[in-house]
Amino acid sequence: MRTAAAILRKDLLIERRTLETLPGMALLSVMTFVIFHFGLGQDSLSGQLAAGVLTVTLLFAAMLAVNRLFVAEREQGGFDAFLLAPVDRTAMFTAKATALFLFMVALELIAVPAFALLLAPPGLGRSLPAFLLMLVLADGAFAVIGTFVSAIAVHTRARDLIGPVIGLPLLLPALIATASGIGPLLTLRASGSPEPKWLAVLALYDLFTALLAIGLFDYLLEE
Amino acid sequence: MSTHLRHLRGLTIATAVTLTAGLALVFFYAPLDAEQGFVQKIFYVHVPLAIVSLVGFCLGGVFGLVYLRTGKRVWDMRSYCAIHMSLIFSVGGLLAGSIWAKASWGHWWVWSEPTLVSYLIVILLYCTYQPLRFSIEDPERQARYAAVFSIVCGAFVPINFILVNLSVQYLHPRVLNLQGGNMPNSMKLAFYVSLLGFSLLFATLMKYEMASKEMRIETRRLRRMLLGEDPAGPLVRSASPS
């Protein structure tokens, strides 16, 4: 845990210094909302359409972070330095997944208000707690699969391509669950309580993929 | 290498016999479907193709796991060939399913059929297997990453089916039950013989592919021995194990 904390601290420090990831993610999400407004020709969205727009936007923004997650380790010798230390390899996964999760939460602090302002109909306040719960679970899925995919992609030649290409199909079940889960919450007649099925699906997906990724991550670090 | 070739002839003959018998049963023994008529016969090709390809994908994951455990290159080769063959089978299965859908429902593609949708997702996922391998230059790393990928995706196949089933049932009623739990016995017999035939076909083709790949590696090794050690070596980038 101490190792993971050290790596996470270092990653957040680098992000604070360089601001390479978060501003880009936030900007991209807001621009995507604008594009959806024109592409769909609607001033406000609700229900399943709103859920789809939001999910896809978060996915796009997540991909930016996924592409950048391990680049510093690869290009500035972080992997070697980490492998030289007598520490548990899983710490790298824990730290990077946590970093990605925090990036997603930070992104949503901007993207969700922007969405409410630009596209969502007013009067959805009752659904907010359930909505946020779904988002946190979705962030877990992004963090786990994103870290896993990024660790694979960073060692390939076309890493900006390979990451999203293998990440998208792997994330599809989580995206389906997220979109289906928050769709009913974004209607005006929403009861405000989440569909337990989708919460369970997302939670199980997070748990299952996390276990799988932790079990296999060692093999991605080895030279 | 010889171990693959030894069983290859017997396996090929068994495949040819079973597949012919299966098709004969399908066309001359199994009754015509009361509602769909002759076009329903594609069921005996489509479903075995789909089942065999999905099992093959999972098998690729199992082989990948054995590769990570043992580090023996032959398991990487098995994993690669299983996934490669499954991909070919699954595209065949998808096309056959599409034809069936057009004939019986009037559309080439139906989103409300969860089995179709999850099948498409799985195919899309495995379509990335070759590009992933191709973009990693170091052969050892390529094998290791491909193994990790195959394990995750192998585990992903059943999960994905469960999830998509959940989501589609929620949104739409199911149009048709593909499993066909209440087939008459004559249909069942034709179906199972056909399934066995396609399984054997999968095994045979996979073995042929492995034999060919290993022959190529062996040829290259012998050529290197004969022509002397070329320090630069013919480092051709390849998506397949080498």
Next chain:
Amino acid sequence: MRLPHCTGEMQDAAITPDPEGPTAPALSLVVELDGLTRHFGERTVLRGISLGLDAGQTLAVLGRNGAGKSTLLRILATLLRPHAGSVKLFGEPLPRQGWAVRGRIGLLGHEPLLYRDLSGRENLAYHARLHRVPQGRVDELLEAVGMLQRADDPIRSLSRGMVQRLTVARAVLHRPALLLLDEPRSNLDPAAGDLVEPLIGRSAGVTRVLTSHDPQAALAEADLVLALASGRAAYVGPPAGLDQGTVRSLYA
């Protein structure tokens, strides 16, 4: 969290080597290679290298670019796996027991292994946390390499010599018992060279594996020489046994 137990204990024992003292011969061998072979794809970069290096001694690895020097160092650093033959560090076979020796090795390679956007102090603090070294050691080393004044500037703003000095500090931060030095004095002016001498030089008193672009300087420091010619050991033995003609032909 799975941790190699008793690392600290062994480290402490290992940082006070006693080259002159009578030690049991089986234990004193720090590096043991037997038929070490490594391929890259179909190319063989190291072929059948065998040698043994005693505690406190220095091995100089000679050979021109591409002879396999850096590969050998990366294998010894547990960053690359050997494909055939055996490698033992501190009596532990690699790669199986890599975790047992990892904290006792210091690698000074071509890459500084420092983050460009962090300062020298932040980089060293990060490495200290990875290696569970008290943070006081960071300032101690910053001073030792003469980088206290520029310690808070990001790495990308420093000159190559300054980066190299920080790299030396990074490599010896956890007091390794085995130093792997790949051209350690490149980019260092003589004054800086004198500065890092107590850390990575002969006077550091630790076992060292050393490559250098200057064969004469490397030979002067060495107890044992390994001359590599396209992956094979052209010579293994004391520096005295190596004549100037052979040295020249190695780099020809």
